[in-house]
Amino acid sequence: MTDAAGGDCAAILANISAFLDGELDATSCTAIEAHCANCPRCAPIVDGLRQTIGLCRDAAATPLPESVRARARSAVRRLLDEWPPD
């Protein structure tokens, strides 16, 4: 599945999962942001994570509590397991 942003939803969710494992770099963050600008399915997911865990914002500066990370990680993995929703 591809879209106008040139990204693929499952790949974006995988990037988010990588972020939660502390493996996401700035390039991947840019890809996530660009994808969500054009994807109504991923945008609310990423927006929620951004508010909860500072996705792509304070990642380097603020280590997340493991409890928060674990909860977000399981949510993303569940989404990946169920993707695509259609």
Ligand SMILES: [Zn+2]
């Ligand atoms: Zn998407």
